[in-house]
Amino acid sequence: MIEQLRGRDHAQAAVTVDLLIYTVRDDELHVLLIERGHAPFEGRPALPGGYVRTGEHLDTAALRELQEETGIDGSRLHLEQLRTYGDPDRDPRGRVITVAYLALGPDMPLAEAGTDARTAAWVPVRKILDGHIDLAFDHGVILREGLERARFQLEYTTVAAAFCTEPFTLAELRRVYEAVWGLQLDASNFRRKVTGAHGFLLPTGEHRTQEIGRPAALYRRGPAQLLSPPLLRSSDAGDPQPSLLALH
Amino acid sequence: MIEQLRGRDHAQAAVTVDLLIYTVRDDELHVLLIERGHAPFEGRPALPGGYVRTGEHLDTAALRELQEETGIDGSRLHLEQLRTYGDPDRDPRGRVITVAYLALGPDMPLAEAGTDARTAAWVPVRKILDGHIDLAFDHGVILREGLERARFQLEYTTVAAAFCTEPFTLAELRRVYEAVWGLQLDASNFRRKVTGAHGFLLPTGEHRTQEIGRPAALYRRGPAQLLSPPLLRSSDAGDPQPSLLALH
């Protein structure tokens, strides 16, 4: 801030917010992508997002873009700032700095194409990680870093419940963990840990009969935000990129 | 990004980086503050930082400001992005968005006052938390959120070693944990956990005899970035603000 009287070589930049919205559909992790309608990267898939307006808070802009581009009400999902990307060459239009947000939510129907929202669609994350889909800008990097953050947060916080529509069963919650982490969990141990974590789950006392098997007990989210003790993925296999966790 | 042809009501903002630099001195957590030399907030303590230049990467700007304002060589410390603060009213000069960086490093001598650096000084974090010192802008918020992040990261990563000058003793490392967490640890359990964590510490085989007591074995950092298993603070006392952890 002190350079203001010095060189005055400070950048004026446009500021955008980009939204990385994850959900679990059919036991698989999905991300919400839109198809870009204009240059640059016209026709390419990208994360929803847009310019921050004059005098607008960053968080407000994120919620607004969420509503405008996908029709989703932000109050239903977990939203937090992920990281800011400011590579001077990341946008061919000039200096554009983007604040990326990570959103986790239950599987939701999208506003039908043809309304205000451009073609927004849930896309399996696997397809992008496998390289079958190439995202615009540096959105591929954002997606990977956000995924690492989400995997990490599932261990130490109660955000996993944000993926479920209340009330939910323990099996539904377990499938969230399995989808995000990409591994299978022992149902018995999962139950003991998750029900033992203080303030994580509130039993409703009711049960839901599914197509097959014993009826499952129903739960709602508890007040706890941090998971203690944490719910560790047993095998720290495939050592995560160190730079991506930020713990953030 | 798609709004570019719409309202064009998108903000042009100046972009700054601010540096939250923590270290452990005399078994107490300190932060590096400067005294502002100009309006606004002239004379008030603040985090070091400054404008990002045209065409400059955010990380580069952080390292440059670190060097310019404090004389510290960034290669010696752990540096990572913390969060971006974009409240439209956070700077009276106009729309200024700041990308805050969290830096952790060993106790280092500061460039003497009188050189290029303005009065930069290590300040006990306790004094700020107690409200005895009021920081400029929203730097008080940044400090608190960064502290929460640092406390969290000590549990799950090996960054604690960034506070120590190599080679270091287990007692020095333990005092880092105690200073950041503000509680006392059992030396025996600490040793067991920290030496058992794969890739955290590399024994040098040498010992250092201090002024008093038995000579302590010396260690260097190992290659591990993540701590498995994590080193949990036994009591999750004083439940941390949920929004601050980010795991970040």
Next chain:
DNA sequence: CCAAAAGTGTTGGCATTACACCCATGC
């Protein structure tokens, strides 16, 4: 000069708890 005390690092021993793996039962 030697002996005792004090301070710090290091090692070890339980008792308790958490956990992974497996099996039994209810619907």
Next chain:
DNA sequence: GCATGGGTGTAATGCCAACACTTTTGG
């Protein structure tokens, strides 16, 4: 077939005590 619950052996942890190495104190 799936959810639920219990049981058992292994590993991790918290607490506590003993030991090792050094300097300081004081006769």
